[in-house]
Amino acid sequence: MHIDETGKGVSKIGKHGTEDLVWDDIRAFLAVARAGTLSGAVQQMEVGIATVSRRIERLEAAVGHPLFARHQSGYRLTEDGAALIPRAEEMEASALALTSGLGRDTAVSGVVRLATAENLATGLILPALGRLRADYPLLSLEIVTDVATVNLHRRDADIALRMVKPDRGNVSLQRLGRLGFGLYGAPAYMATRPAPADASRFDQDALIGWTDAYAHLPAAQWVERVLKGRAPALATTSLATQLTACATGLGLAILPHFLARPRGLVCLDGDLGLDQTIWLVTHSDLLQTRRVRAVADFLRALVEDRRGDLSG
Template sequence: MDWDDMRIFLAVARADSLSAAGRRLGIDASTVGRRVARLEQALGTALFVKTPQGYALAQGGERLMPHAEAAETALAGAEDALSGPGDLGGQLRIGAPDGCANYLLPQVAARLCEAHRGLEIQIVALPRVFNLSKREADMAIAVSQPQAGRLVVQRLTDYSLHLAAHEDYLRAHPPIREREDLRGHRMIGYIPDLIFDRELDYLAETGMELAQLTSNSVSVQMQAVRAGAGLGIVHDFAIPFCPGVRRLLTEQISLSRSFWLIRHADDRRSQRMNRLADALAQGIRAEVARLQTQVAP
């Protein structure tokens, strides 16, 4: 049995489509389809069932899946054993909420790539929870701790959020000295029905009015605050990127959240993945601390 065919089988099983698997592997969808058909012929059983939603595992595919994943883990272990003690090469795909992906990961990734010239880092910034069982990413950063699944979960760091506005907005509107002064001010926040994690429901926790300007992206919200469109709950670590934005009512409105690093349970047997996780964790902690110290009290 050809491992390359097995690799393609795993990609289709995780992506549920030939085209998505091909994009991940860097080959065209028709080639993926031919390779799957060849593997099915060699094994004498159907591995997938075509459905309106994509490619679902057939009974043969269900039986093959754990063996294919075990082979993948064994191959990764062999690569670990043969790599040098200082080498951290290959590809690493990190899924993260867009606030972390925009304001933290670029600097952290740059330092990792500088230290390990053979390392290729892909940052997937999406406002949703990543599915590691389908290998949408090698690691994911989340704002809440998952409660189910075969996962390795590591707390990365705590971070702070505060009410903030741009100086241009504050000059053009009535002063804000107490909570009561917030009435009548335009609020910026999440689209309520697109909040994918309860930890992101900042306005509900602070008891403020519903937002009039909303987005499912925290980075878009931050840019709206920077543009003087209103008040918003923002990450302290994002403020240094937006000159003129300053915090308000810091004694009365202050939130704390945590970032969690999530990995597939099978990856804990990989020394490479363990070392990458440690390096990523150290980098995130250091970058949050560096940026938050730049914010004026």
């Protein structure tokens, strides 16, 4: 990238190699790509919607391809738009490095889309999110909890904290810790529970399990084995529902230690063989962007601080 006579960054990355792209157009492109809407981009750039729209149209004319598919719900990257993202972010990184070198403030800003499990979002990340907001007030975080449908390689998210290790895609992996699980019951349930002759048997227990759509989960398979053909007392589609059901005394449930213990639940077995690795997954093209690094550092520190609670 070089700086033109107006002081705006330009770079020859057009389709034909001859179009000078204005840096403000690239900024608008990245803002819309991250926000998904013109109004969201406006909030990041502090310019009018007409200005952002004009810059996107100018950039599309320069590269010779539509970069977004316009939908009623917002803007979605086309294949050409997605291909342009890494190169545009290289320009962004160069611009940030330049202003940093000039000693000017390069505050972390923009939108980071984080994919994670519902239980990690509500029980781990959200209670500590004030720390991230205090350090980076210009940073906006989007948390996506339907992780089963999120693909970082497709750029559905920028970064993820999850228990399933991706086996493909242009991503970087880091093992942060372990999420421990145990079999828990409420004190009220335990007070009336028939004492089994064998502590490892649960023939007379009410068990809370998962619906058939989640039968592939290790916890669901464990419950299925223990039930031996019996129906569960309750089957749900979320861990949050199981936690509440267990706390109200409806039966035994397999729960993460860090969620069950603060609720005063009693652990019958803390070594079920169901513990999971916590992975930090980052799109490789975004590893060096300041906003994603800030979120990654926050997540690493958070898991480290809560390591004992998470592993149990």
